[in-house]
Amino acid sequence: MTAPLLTTDDLTVRFGGHVAVDAVTCAFHAGELTAIVGPNGAGKTTYFNLISGQIPASAGRVTLNGQDISTASVSTRTKAGIGRAFQMTNLFPDLTVLENVRLVVQAKAGRGFNLWSMVTGHADLIDQAEDILARVRLLEERNQIVSELSHGNQRKLEVALLIALDPLIYMFDEPTAGMSVDEAPVVLDLIADLKAQSDRTVLLVEHKMDVIRTLADRIIVLHNGALAADGAPAEVMASDIVQEAYMGRGLEGVLDHV
Amino acid sequence: MSDLAQTGTTGDPILRIEGIYTNIAQYHILQGVDLHVPRGGVTMLLGRNGVGKTTTLRSVIGHWRAHRGRILFDGDDITRIPTANIARAGLGFVPEDMGIFADLTVEENMVLAAVSGPIDPARLDWIFQAFPPLKTFWTSEAGNLSGGQKQMLSIARAMIEERKLYLIDEPTKGLAPAIISTMARALKDLKDQGASILMVEQNFAVAKALGDTANVMDDGRVIWSGEMAELAGDPTLQERLMGLSMEAK
């Protein structure tokens, strides 16, 4: 098998006494879509935070393409190819939709430190940004101020920013939460496309089982911060740990009976 | 649309929204919403993103103000009274963004939510059963909770005291299946205690399982209302109203 694109070795973080991520060792390969599941508070978002550098690890290492990036800053990791969308919508609220995406494209193009040219002179960046908005079907809203978007559209924009960044590692944290059934497929199709691009790795945190079933190549389960299972979807979904801790054994039918 | 009266529950509705129009800045968001929430049942409010579901709930609690139309709660006109008074009249609210006080601990969030006095320990136990992490993180800052834990806290806050009507905006987003089930249980308990619930939900499975009546919105209006079972049993209707294409679980 080829060398993994991203690995975490014994990655650990403690908040006071609480071990939120507990020595997680895992490798992710190009062209693979891994779903990360686990109960609320299992440490999924925190695991993402450690990979993208938002919080420093208490112990352990993160390597990208064989390079140790454990101590690198968030922006350095982003430039190196780690990109993520956030679970809690996290945008530039007073700027327009287009400007949000344009800023990402501009960062990607490395033109941020251009002090003496006019923004309007960089028409190519604007075109790129509009392309991406078209892909997530937000083009019509491009001149709207972000804080005035509905929740669902903000979630879409969150995804658009990540796509604009076009990193090696895509990390989605519950991308479709709060998206209506007719909107969610737009985003899910985009994710499926990414997977098809064989040189990218996608990590997906998601609670909707149907989504995981259709998209995931592999599932890892976090439980109380530790890696509890890792393997092919069908096998992992059937495992005790998932059935008990995640789906809630004895509760499967509840929804149908209340 | 007027077949609401025959939805199986008795008496006049606890909440009547009569033709409200709500603007946000220069945008006309709600354009004549009519909605009745019967006493003692779960009423679902469904629809695609951006059609005005959240705006409707916010108009009820008074965060946005309807400039036309009336909102009657338990027979009283609450269209223009201050939010705090609306809440004290017996409304519990779970906002879409959860409205967690991030710098307060879980405990402090709950203490605040118990408006009329100290927390009732029995009720708290009941909440802990539904949402165990709240017990574990009782003294942590709420801002540090995981996404799902925040959602639990938000719902728990609304449930800490008995309310006549709960307004709940997308409670299941970000919750693991096991928790969704227990939450559904908790909401059912509420209903059994005689409370009424008006709930926005994108997860159709949950809507189907919990809802007694349903209302579908589009473009700032309610375009369909009726029994939840009727909607659940009619895929073409779903397709027409909400663009549902994926098979509901």
Add this chain to the structure above:
Amino acid sequence: DIKIAHVYGKTGPFEAYAKQSHDGLMLGLEYATGGTMEVNGEKIVVIEKDTQLKPENGKALLEEAYGDDEVDLAIGPVSSGVALAMLPVAEEYEKLLIVEPAVADSITGSNWNRYIFRTSRNSSQDAVASAIALAGDNVHIATLAQDYAFGRDGIAAFREALAAQGHEIVHEEFAPTDTTDFTAAGERIFNAMKDLEGEKKLFIIWAGGGNPWAKINAMDPSRFGIEFAGVGNILAALKGFKDFAGMEGGTYYYYELPDNPVNDWLVKTHFERFDSPPDFFTAGGMAAGIAAVEAIKKAGSTDTEALITAMEGMEWETPKGTMQFRAEDHQALQPMYHFKLRVEDDVEWAIPELVRELSIDDLPIPVRN
């Protein structure tokens, strides 16, 4: 018309001083013209300009006065910093500026030019007067002053004046200008003085807030036999000195100290008009007003050169008796007063009582320009 500009900090922290200064000036003009407000048959017009205590404003306003309003001479300002910024303007426009009541030595010292006259006393005059008042055999003097140029210059002048009498300071204490708690300074002074024999005096020069006298007094310096000394102050400040009966020092003015017709008129008129006695800066303003009128009379015109010639060496009567513009640096030499505080129940403030009038000849004020 004869136009006189009064450029001073009407608004800001020195508002009270400014008002006195202006009232004094107007009274001076009135007195010197016998109530007609006319000299040589021409009407005197006073134009007021507010520097807001900002040097750049002082400068611009003086330029405006000379350039646009075409005044014949200008008087002011309250603060030394503003005055120093204004000095070159007078030179540039070749017009007179009578400085009143700013006190920095350098105004008639290193930064002086020949268009500058000053009627107010300078810091050295305060210091020398106090030194003469306080010095004596077997008297130990410690000082407390603000730690910046004015405080240090004041103490240096005081030290020099003491040295001229053959005495020295036993301890010099400097505290930051914004000090509010003087416990530490007090302790340091007490520690330096407590083992000395003989009379012990603490000489304080302090401008603005902070009120070090009251604070150190609350530490009970009499335990160590230490008494206070200081320079005079305005009436409002003297109200805080009712616990300091017996304190001695040198002062510039208190309305009961001088004995001359000008002062009699001033006190009487001031009581009539304002129902209160004239204060420090009222006397100064009046001296400046009279000086202006006398100079114009003597020069016969408002031509600048004629005025300079007339004023160099000019002697004129003020509420403080006769003053004289020294020809070398245009500083007004004037009497000062050695006082001792007395307290009376029905007077709101502590009364500086005359010990001795220090005449011009008693005061060796150095020329430093």
Add this chain to the structure above:
Amino acid sequence: MIRTLLSGDLPRSRVLALLLAVILICLAFAPFLFPGVRTVDTAARICIFIVLVASYDLLLGYGGIVSFAHTMFFGMGAYGVALTSTHMGRGFDALAIGSITGAALAAVLALLIGLFSLRVRAIFFAMITLAVASAVAVLVSQLSGLTGGEDGLTFKIPRELGPAFKFGKETFDGALFGVKLNGKLLTYYLIFGGSALLFLALLRVVNSPFGRVLQAIRENDFRAEAIGYKVVYYRVTATCLSAAIAALSGSLYAIWLRYVGPDTTLSMTIMIDILLMVVIGGMGTIYGAVIGATLFVLAQNYLQNLMSVLSGMTEGWPLLPELLSPDRWLLWLGVLFILSVYFFPSGVVGRLRGQR
């Protein structure tokens, strides 16, 4: 052409465009439109404060960084010119060297402060700048041998820039439209030209990709970092740039006044004035600086005159003349502040552009 000059950032409001044009014309022809020492002095101050305020807005309005050291940088430029003019003798070389060294030193100091404090968090920067600025003010007061202490420094600028230098005797008979052609006039146009250049440069910077990143950082620095911008570098660069331009405006001020002193260039009062001008004009728009500085300097200079008129008119009424006395101008300035924040929360420019 105008578009490029304005870096594509057009006023976007007819009233605003008109206002700006009026201000530009008044400033450009001030000596001819309003002859008089005081009025020209006011115009020059407006020019200088426009640049100073605009440079502060780069930091505050675009970068979201609160600094209390802006007057310190302003003062560094001013003292630079004063010191070189004092020690090198009057001359244009002294002015140039003073301005450039002042700006360079300001940038270096800003770099140090920025690297030290902006790493931690933005509010830290506010505290540290407050501390450094007050320490520098104390230093200037203590080093009175070099800086003149509280009294400041008075110095001479080249003769060509003084009122004694006359020109155009033959062609214009020494006067144009009744205005004397002298060095003072030249100084005014030096100030005006310098300010205009610096202003246009700032306008360009805020409309460059860099300026947009600053805005993004202000909105959400966390996310800006997460899309690959090194937030510290951008903040530090903005700080240095803003410091250097503030220093240059300080140099212009010193040239105009031929005097520097701590109260004139370093004081906290001026810092607060700058803040007010930014907010009155409108944060996050460089045009706000023009409006804010103009209104504020005019109010500072002429409010008193207006009040003495009003006070005269209300003679005999109870309390009113007392309140309207010119000595109470600060009172009304306070009222004006409050009203302007009330009615123009996004500044005059924001209001004219139709924001909240």
Add this chain to the structure above:
Amino acid sequence: MSTAPEHSPTMARSSVTDRLAPYAPLMLVPVLAIAGLIAVQNPASWLTLTVSGLAMGMMIFLMASGLTLVFGLMDVINFGHGAFVSVGAFIGISVLLTLGHLTNAPSLGLNLLAILAAVLAAMAATAVMGWAFERVIVKPVYGNHLSQILVTMGGLIIAEQLIIVLWGPEEIYFTRPEALKGALTFGDAAIEKYRLVTVGVGLAVFAAMRFVLRRTKIGLIVRAGVQNGEMVAALGYRLRLVFIGVFIAGSALAGLGGVMWGLYQEVITAHMGNQAMILIFIVVIIGGLGSVEGCFIGALLVGLLQNYIAFVEPKLALVSNIALMVAILMWRPMGMIPVVKAK
């Protein structure tokens, strides 16, 4: 009903330093006092300096407490706080001056009675003023720090000018009530009587504030309201009323601080409050925005350090406060006891 599956997060033992961290600020005061003894050497001077430093700290705390309340709880930066201090001082001192028969009597009881009357009058006046301030000036700018700085500064200017209109531009000098003049001496050490009064008042206010904030919901409501006012209203609280109440309380505390400060200074000016503001801000910031305890400890530290430094090396006194602030912020960027996560 069936219960959700049990999840128990993994816990590790936290280190000793972690557990001691919250108490570290408390230790600073005694540590500083001991360091002071070593530096000062002379025990009598040390005692004098220490007691007066603590008392000075109490006075700063009195003036700052209202600010930290408003700043911390409501997230309102009130640059006009100094105006309340000034107004408090003017009202209080005016009352004292009319009660000459009480203040001139050499009886501690009568003197304290006069002071009590002055304090009550000052607090009442500043409370009313606070109410007006909140309604007119602060209300439109909740949540916007910069506008707050500006409008409150405008309010400050107006208040100072009104003081000048009402009381005239001159500073007002006066002397303290008879029984509070002078000092108690122990050997060579002297402890001012008035400072002992301030210690008493300071401790009382501190205890009262702690009680209200810990034992009632008011603190919670306000803190929550700052983060998300809509949600607090949706829970059923009239946030406006609580906000006004807190602002009024903060203003009244400033008024109290003003009287105490005026009595200490024995001279009052319209600008006195504003002049104290830098010190007040330093204390509030190093304490941790909004922390009453932090403000208290910070004030004591400032009072003590100022005295020790001024005694040992007066030149450094200029920068001692700023150095303290920088040092504490380097150690804890949010202040010693951070309460509200300031942006």
